[in-house]
Amino acid sequence: MNLSTPIEKIPRIGPFYQKKLKTLGIKTVQNLLYHFPHRYEDFSNLVPISKAKFGEKVCIQGKILEIETSRTWTKRMTLTRAIVKDDSGAIKVIWFNQPYLINVLKKGELICLAGKISMGKASKKSPSEIYLASPIYEKIGSPRELTHVGRLVPIYPETAKLSSRWLRYILKPLLLQLKGEIPDYLPEKIRKKEKFLSLKEALWQIHFPRQIELAKKARVRFAFEEIFKIALFTLKERVKLNKSRSIQTPLNLDIIKKFVASLPFKLTDGQKKSLWQILKDMEKNRPMNRLLEGDAGSGKTVVATAAALNTVKAGYQTAFMAPTEILAKQHFQEVAKLLSKFNVNIAFLTGKEDKFSSKKIKNDFVEISRKKLLEKTAKGEIDILIGTHALIQDQVKFAKLALVILDEQHRFGVRQRAKLTKKELIPHLLSMTATPIPRTLALTIYGDLDISLIPELPKGRKKIVTQIIPPEGRKKAYDFIRKEVKRGRRAFVICPRIEGKSETEVNLLLTETKAVKKEYEKLSKEIFPDLKIAMMHGKMRPKEKEKIMRAFKVGKADILVSTSVVEVGIDVPQATVMMIEGAERFGLAQLHQFRGRVGRSKYQSYCFLFTESPAKRTSQRLRAILNSQDGFSLSQKDLEIRGPGELSGIRQSGLPDLAMASLRDIFLVEKARNAAKEILEEDPELQKYPLLKKGVEEFREMIHLE
Numbered sequence: 001m002n003l004s005t006p007i008e009k010i011p012r013i014g015p016f017y018q019k020k021l022k023t024l025g026i027k028t029v030q031n032l033l034y035h036f037p038h039r040y041e042d043f044s045n046l047v048p049i050s051k052a053k054f055g056e057k058v059c060i061q062g063k064i065l066e067i068e069t070s071r072t073w074t075k076r077m078t079l080t081r082a083i084v085k086d087d088s089g090a091i092k093v094i095w096f097n098q099p100y101l102i103n104v105l106k107k108g109e110l111i112c113l114a115g116k117i118s119m120g121k122a123s124k125k126s127p128s129e130i131y132l133a134s135p136i137y138e139k140i141g142s143p144r145e146l147t148h149v150g151r152l153v154p155i156y157p158e159t160a161k162l163s164s165r166w167l168r169y170i171l172k173p174l175l176l177q178l179k180g181e182i183p184d185y186l187p188e189k190i191r192k193k194e195k196f197l198s199l200k201e202a203l204w205q206i207h208f209p210r211q212i213e214l215a216k217k218a219r220v221r222f223a224f225e226e227i228f229k230i231a232l233f234t235l236k237e238r239v240k241l242n243k244s245r246s247i248q249t250p251l252n253l254d255i256i257k258k259f260v261a262s263l264p265f266k267l268t269d270g271q272k273k274s275l276w277q278i279l280k281d282m283e284k285n286r287p288m289n290r291l292l293e294g295d296a297g298s299g300k301t302v303v304a305t306a307a308a309l310n311t312v313k314a315g316y317q318t319a320f321m322a323p324t325e326i327l328a329k330q331h332f333q334e335v336a337k338l339l340s341k342f343n344v345n346i347a348f349l350t351g352k353e354d355k356f357s358s359k360k361i362k363n364d365f366v367e368i369s370r371k372k373l374l375e376k377t378a379k380g381e382i383d384i385l386i387g388t389h390a391l392i393q394d395q396v397k398f399a400k401l402a403l404v405i406l407d408e409q410h411r412f413g414v415r416q417r418a419k420l421t422k423k424e425l426i427p428h429l430l431s432m433t434a435t436p437i438p439r440t441l442a443l444t445i446y447g448d449l450d451i452s453l454i455p456e457l458p459k460g461r462k463k464i465v466t467q468i469i470p471p472e473g474r475k476k477a478y479d480f481i482r483k484e485v486k487r488g489r490r491a492f493v494i495c496p497r498i499e500g501k502s503e504t505e506v507n508l509l510l511t512e513t514k515a516v517k518k519e520y521e522k523l524s525k526e527i528f529p530d531l532k533i534a535m536m537h538g539k540m541r542p543k544e545k546e547k548i549m550r551a552f553k554v555g556k557a558d559i560l561v562s563t564s565v566v567e568v569g570i571d572v573p574q575a576t577v578m579m580i581e582g583a584e585r586f587g588l589a590q591l592h593q594f595r596g597r598v599g600r601s602k603y604q605s606y607c608f609l610f611t612e613s614p615a616k617r618t619s620q621r622l623r624a625i626l627n628s629q630d631g632f633s634l635s636q637k638d639l640e641i642r643g644p645g646e647l648s649g650i651r652q653s654g655l656p657d658l659a660m661a662s663l664r665d666i667f668l669v670e671k672a673r674n675a676a677k678e679i680l681e682e683d684p685e686l687q688k689y690p691l692l693k694k695g696v697e698e699f700r701e702m703i704h705l706e
Helices: 015-025 028-031 164-177 189-194 201-207 212-243 253-262 269-282 300-313 325-338 370-379 414-419 437-443 472-487 505-527 542-554 588-595 618-626 631-641 657-660 666-682 690-702
Strands: 039-041 057-072 077-086 089-096 111-119 131-138 152-155 289-294 317-321 344-351 354-357 384-387 401-407 426-432 449-454 466-468 491-492 535-536 561-562 575-580 608-609
Touching: 015 561, 039 212, 039 401, 057 089, 131 690, 152 164, 189 666, 201 212, 201 253, 201 426, 212 666, 253 300, 269 289, 269 300, 269 426, 269 449, 289 300, 289 317, 300 325, 300 401, 300 426, 317 325, 325 344, 325 384, 325 542, 344 370, 426 575, 437 505, 437 631, 437 666, 466 472, 466 618, 472 575, 505 535, 505 561, 535 542, 542 561, 575 588, 588 608, 588 618, 588 631
Parallel strands: 089 131, 289 426, 289 449, 317 384, 317 401, 344 384, 401 426, 466 608, 491 561, 491 575, 535 561, 575 608
Antiparallel strands: 039 152, 057 077, 057 111, 077 089, 111 131, 344 354
């Protein structure tokens, strides 16, 4: 038995449980041992039966004096009743709907029980008395250490019908079978420096700890290990990029000055600094790998357009990708408008539509065949090609691609970039995001990216008035929205996020679509029958969404009802109200992003957070967004309160839960990153650390950071 042994060869795991384990991604002994408990029940202190009190969780030991099973026909329930006695007294024990226990537990057996003391109902025949309700049990038949009671008991995430009791039953003998020291890929000098437990000891103490302090020590060791692997992975990517070669694009200061002068507004300090960092990066002969961060409306596209113009005037091409057709089209129109005076050929390519804006035609768009567009791109006649992921299809080839710009997709690896060009030179990468990234995530998940920040919004933007609306304030808020619409303004309505980890993506889409339809019916029939209301959800085709967004933008719809999963980042200057139903179900960073969809013009804008939750913690959390217009501080708060899984799609990364939780801890993150740096400086290819190299490769396959 070793760490790579498949679960099929582990004793006592039959086909049923093999299937259940595999749904959790558990295929080997190592996977199973790294399925850690998320908390512990402390049943280490035995209490004499006479001292057991109503409402307390207790652990007792005694002999079974009697045990029987009966059925209550009124509630159609099976009751298994027992009397258990120790030297101090006796207590009644009741298990509900566990009739098999009569065949497991026998009169006269010694037993250890852990559970909550409840109070039975009094009747004419008997007064009320305390009893132990559905306790965890374990027989005491040998001097061996108890597993399920009488100690700190591990409680695991109980998914896919795998109970904590079953996992403990499997894990304890499995740990006993692993003789000697388990191969540990964490380098010995790091283990000694940080005073970590050995791998074998850490596995014992995280699953079956002698003391809670030892469980914590084990957890810190494994948290460090996982963040260390992430840091190694991203730093190795950085090393790989630094070894690659890219096209050196000289900075054309004259053209940049002309572009800035042509803008109808002044660049903010953040925009100027970010643009300078990008242009200086592109002068180097190694590929830029830069993330441009800024709130919605901070002017990231203008900075990206300036970088694209500099690339074009140096004689090279730019590819600009967006996640949806709606956003790609918006970028196409915006970039064409910004560069209308600069003699640039811009084209638009998606899965279904091709357009071409010629330098001769200025702002007019002409449709050309896909074949013609691809030919022009391959010959280098298209300067900037904007579109969706259709840009990375095999048939799309660039003659001299020097820059790739991504909107809201942070990673685009060397292999993906190489697919876009026939040359060995790797294009520069500029990725843009409106999701502020806290420092711990920047050091780990995005550790291979350099980061540029646009911390401020363009001058002249008014502060968005944000209010929490309790149930009693609904009518007043609705009246206000009607007044805004009558003044020629428009409103977004975001439907509540549907929560539930067990939901599949398809079910989630269906449920959220139902929520949108229900809200649409309510608003159009009951609340605003006099207004024009449109709805948009994830099951619609891109063409439908685009048609609805266009109608909303030009005023054919007053209110747009949408799910949270639909991209609503379209610039609608007339939209002044963002109404969010079930605001407590969203993270602060996401609420802040929704809020950024309004306030994009001279008009005063408003964000209404509708909530049904009276919980004090919810109101405290939502108040944080009232007091801050800064997405960066809110994302940090989100990280502290809800964890990194709620930020920027990190939950889809495949990161283990322990790594997720540990990304809150800046000290641990910095320590692990520094250790990874030291190891790579000493041995960039990890030749001296074959186990570590293997561990990083396995980790790479498990997570999705590219």
